Amino acid sequence: MSKQRPTIADVADRAGVSKGAVSFALNGRPGLAQATVDKILAAADELGWRPSNRARSLSVSKAFALGLVITRDPDVLSSDPFFPAFIAGVESVLSSRGQALVLQVVTAGEEEEAGYRRLAQDARVDGVFLSDLRHDDPRIPLLKELGLPAVTLNRPDGTSPFPAVILDDRPGTAAVVEHLVELGHTRIAHVAGPPAFVHATARSTALLSTLAAAGLEPVAVETSDFTAAGGIEATRRLLTLPQPPTAIVYANDRMAIAGLGAAQAAGLTVPDDLSIAGFDDSELAEYVHPGLTTVRADPFAFGEAAARTLNLVVDGATDVPDAELPPAQLVVRRSTGAPPSLGSPSPA
Structure with a gap:
């Protein structure tokens, strides 16, 4: 017979507090002494108890998920060198916070707009990454209208209320x-x-x-x-x-x-x-x-920085600054050499 999973009531009994106090401590709400918070966290660790994301989202009105909508052909995306590494960088941050990444692959236009609207209206995510910025990008005013927090991957060419994570190409x-x-x-x-x-x-x-x-x-x-x-x-x-x-x-x-x-x-x-x-x-x-x-x-570092920046916005920080990564750098290999007329050997 399998052992019954511990509950919030078990944590409360172990720590000698109410279930409400456990909820406050696990969701980072103010109002408890630090010693009480430490005691509750220790009890939870001893019992191996973690609140489900569904329960957490109901208690704090958060989805504990971030969204990425990609407008690429799925066949093309499967061999794309950027997005798998970027997503890995995002996940390296989200996993430690108990968050999930909601990924949608859509076509540009009405389907893309509908995707963002569904994410906002269904409260499926707390914020989104805005990739593949376009000139006069219509998604920026759309997300502002929807009230959906966002971070842009590089700076748009127009005005934006959202912080940017910048890797200068x-x-x-x-x-x-x-x-x-x-x-x-x-x-x-x-x-x-x-x-x-x-x-x-x-x-x-x-x-x-x-x-x-x-x-x-x-x-x-x-x-x-x-x-x-x-x-x-x-x-x-x-x-x-x-x-x-x-x-x-x-x-x-x-x-x-x-x-x-x-x-x-x-x-x-x-x-x-x-x-x-x-x-x-x-x-x-x-x-x-x-x-x-x-x-x-470095798309992995790009993903890490984007996730950290978006979480600052989601957590209510004001005036979140842009995050600048080291610029892209040249890597010389053997596919380049002197032109035929010069006849020089190619670089080692």
């Missing part, structure tokens, strides 16, 4: 271009992400401004969708130009690795004939052949 992107220019490249192309996304535009703008500072213009800019298929198609178009590039900078590693394969299938040797660089420093970047020069971000 621009220094890493600029460093990629400077690295290629130092190697002697003058015919550099770019495969950009969707222009609706603020972070995609930021990477492209940093690339173009760094080229301009070196007195260069891009051979071409191909707009793609962050997918492997999109990277292949963009690479094929670039390689058929009358004057094809000697280097291509991709807005993420998935497109870059796919582009590397497309270049090799076209008979080119990387980096002898074509240099390739990505962005993310995903797990595969180090192990493809040749290893991919890329830009390292």
Whole structure:
């Protein structure tokens, strides 16, 4: 026969207090002496008792959950290098607080708006992470209307009442271009992400401004969708130009690795004939052949910082500041080398 699970009444009996006092202590409410709180927590630990999230939510009007609504194709999301690591970082914070992450994968537009409305109206979450910011993002006024606490992943390009967690992509992107220019490249192309996304535009703008500072213009800019298929198609178009590039900078590693394969299938040797660089420093970047020069971000730390910041807002803190993480950094591997005309060896 299984042993009966302890209850709040058992904790109260062990600590010599009322059930109401146990509820106050476990939910962090004021009004109890610290010695009483310590005695109740010790009794709970001795009995192995923890309140269920459902009971906690009923007692303090909280869901003990945070929400993440992602507008990506599920097939694309399964191989995305950012979100799994970001979610792991979020969960590392939530697990210690007895919180859950509510994840929704939707399509943009009405379904996305309906997803946020359901989360707010059903009180399923206490706040949300706002990812993949768009220009003039309609979700910011929507969340303000719904009264749903939020944190944005990077700063939006308009006004926002929510704190932001910032990982600046621009220094890493600029460093990629400077690295290629130092190697002697003058015919550099770019495969950009969707222009609706603020972070995609930021990477492209940093690339173009760094080229301009070196007195260069891009051979071409191909707009793609962050997918492997999109990277292949963009690479094929670039390689058929009358004057094809000697280097291509991709807005993420998935497109870059796919582009590397497309270049090799076209008979080119990387980096002898074509240099390739990505962005993310995903797990595969180090192990493809040749290893991919890329830009390292830290989505796990991004998730940790976002969860901590959002919990400050949820817990009622006022004037929560933005959280700034170290900027993205260049990682040089063997997929970049001197252009063919210079004939220099590629970097070790």
